[in-house]
Amino acid sequence: MKVKLAAVAALAAFAGTAQAQSSVTLYGALDSGLLYQSTSAAYSAAPFLPNTKLNGNAGHVVQLKDGGIYSSIFGMKGSEDLGGGYAANFKLQGAFNSSNGQPGKSGTPTASSVFTQVTTVGVSGPFGKIDFGRQFAPMAYAMAETDVRNAQYFGSVLTAWLTMNTMSGWTGSNSNAQIGALYDDNAIVYSSPSFYGVSAALEYAPGGVPGQAQGGTRESAVLKYSGFGLNADAVYYNGHDANPFSYAASAANLPNGIPATGLNNNRFVYFGAKYTWHGISVSGSFSNGRNPANTNGVPKAFVVSGDFDMWTGGLGYRFSPALNFTSGVYYIKDNKNNQNQSTAYAIGGDYSLSKRTLVYAQAGYVSNRGQMNQELIYGTPVAPGKNTTAVSIGMRHTF
Numbered sequence: 001m002k003v004k005l006a007a008v009a010a011l012a013a014f015a016g017t018a019q020a021q022s023s024v025t026l027y028g029a030l031d032s033g034l035l036y037q038s039t040s041a042a043y044s045a046a047p048f049l050p051n052t053k054l055n056g057n058a059g060h061v062v063q064l065k066d067g068g069i070y071s072s073i074f075g076m077k078g079s080e081d082l083g084g085g086y087a088a089n090f091k092l093q094g095a096f097n098s099s100n101g102q103p104g105k106s107g108t109p110t111a112s113s114v115f116t117q118v119t120t121v122g123v124s125g126p127f128g129k130i131d132f133g134r135q136f137a138p139m140a141y142a143m144a145e146t147d148v149r150n151a152q153y154f155g156s157v158l159t160a161w162l163t164m165n166t167m168s169g170w171t172g173s174n175s176n177a178q179i180g181a182l183y184d185d186n187a188i189v190y191s192s193p194s195f196y197g198v199s200a201a202l203e204y205a206p207g208g209v210p211g212q213a214q215g216g217t218r219e220s221a222v223l224k225y226s227g228f229g230l231n232a233d234a235v236y237y238n239g240h241d242a243n244p245f246s247y248a249a250s251a252a253n254l255p256n257g258i259p260a261t262g263l264n265n266n267r268f269v270y271f272g273a274k275y276t277w278h279g280i281s282v283s284g285s286f287s288n289g290r291n292p293a294n295t296n297g298v299p300k301a302f303v304v305s306g307d308f309d310m311w312t313g314g315l316g317y318r319f320s321p322a323l324n325f326t327s328g329v330y331y332i333k334d335n336k337n338n339q340n341q342s343t344a345y346a347i348g349g350d351y352s353l354s355k356r357t358l359v360y361a362q363a364g365y366v367s368n369r370g371q372m373n374q375e376l377i378y379g380t381p382v383a384p385g386k387n388t389t390a391v392s393i394g395m396r397h398t399f
Contacts, residue, residue, distance in 0.1 A: 033394015044172030146272030148314030155346020179289035197227030215260030242266030
C-alpha cells in the first residue's frame with residue numbers, strides 16, 4: 001500500500017512539474033478616445049490621375065476613435081519548456097475597433113480574420129528565436145525603438161511611413177503595404193541573441209505562388225544596437241508584388257486579384273536612433289521607400305512617383321514614472337515631384353492612473369503641399385494638399 005501511495009504521489013508531483021513548465025496567457029488592451037480633425041477624406045490613397053476628385057476635402061470630423069496610442073487588441077500566448085534552455089512558443093493576436101466591435105484589417109481587402117496581427121508558432125533557445133506565421137515585420141519594431149513617440153497611432157514615424165504608402169496607392173482597406181510592411185503573412189523571422197548590445201533579425205516570407213518562385217515574396221534584415229541609453233537600428237526591406245490590391249488597380253477597373261509577376265516593386269531602407277538620458281529622450285531617422293521596378297521615371301499622367309524620402313526628429317521628457325511628454329517632427333518628400341512635400345508636428349502627454357490604465361492628450365498639425373496627404377492619426381485620412389489640425393484625448397487600459 002505504501003508503494004502504491006508513493007507511486008501516486010510521484011505521479012502527481014511529475015504532473016505538477018509538467019504543468020508548471022507550460023503557460024498560456026490571455027491578454028488585451030482597450031484604447032478609445034475622442035478625436036477632432038479639421039479635414040477628412042473618403043480614401044487613404046492619394047489620387048493618381050489628374051482631375052481625380054475622390055479624395056476631396058469632406059470637411060472636419062468629430063468622432064469616437066479607437067487607437068489613440070495603439071489599436072485595441074485581444075490575444076493569447078503560450079510557452080512550453082523543452083529543457084536545456086529551449087522553449088516552444090505560440091502567439092495569437094487580433095486587433096478590433098473598440099468603438100464598434102469590428103475586427104481589424106487582414107492582408108487582403110475582401111478577407112476577414114479573427115487574429116489580424118499575429119498568428120505564430122516557433123522555438124526559442126540559446127540560439128535566439130524563430131517564429132513562423134503572420135507577424136509584425138522586424139522593421140516595425142525598429143521604427144518604434146528609434147522614435148520618441150514610439151510609432152504610436154497619432155503623429156509618429158508610423159503615420160509618416162503610412163503616408164509613403166498612401167501616396168503610392170495603398171487605400172488602407174488591407175494591411176498589405178506597398179512600401180515596407182507593418183505585418184507580413186507567411187513569414188519566417190529569426191531573431192538573434194544580443195552580443196554586447198548588438199543583435200539582428202532576418203525575415204523571409206515565401207509567396208506560395210504556383211509557377212512563380214518570387215511571386216509575393218518578402219525578405220528583410222534589421223541590425224540593431226541597444227546599450228548605454230542608445231537604441232540604433234538599420235533596416236533593409238525588399239518585396240515582390242508589394243500590393244496586388246491597390247487603389248491604382250481599382251481606378252483602372254482592374255480586378256482586385258492581380259496575378260503575381262515576381263516584380264521587385266517594394267524597397268524600404270531606414271536608419272534611426274534614440275538616446276535617453278535622465279528622462280530626456282532624443283530621436284532622429286532617415287528612410288527611403290521606392291519601387292525599384294519603376295526605372296522609366298514618372299508617366300506624365302501620374303502626379304506621384306512612388307519614390308519618397310522621410311526625415312524624422314523627436315524630443316521627449318519623462319517628468320515622473322507616471323507622467324510623460326513627447327513631441328516629433330515628420331517630413332516627407334516626393335523625390336521626383338518636388339511640389340509633393342509634407343511636414344507633420346505632433347505633441348502628446350500621457351499619465352498612468354495605475355499600472356494598467358493611462359489617460360492621454362495629443363495634438364498635431366500637418367502642412368501638406370502638392371498632392372501630399374500625410375495623416376495625423378492612423379485610420380483617419382486627410383484631404384491631399386490641405387493643412388490639417390487634429391486633437392485627441394482618450395484612455396488606454398491593458399489586461
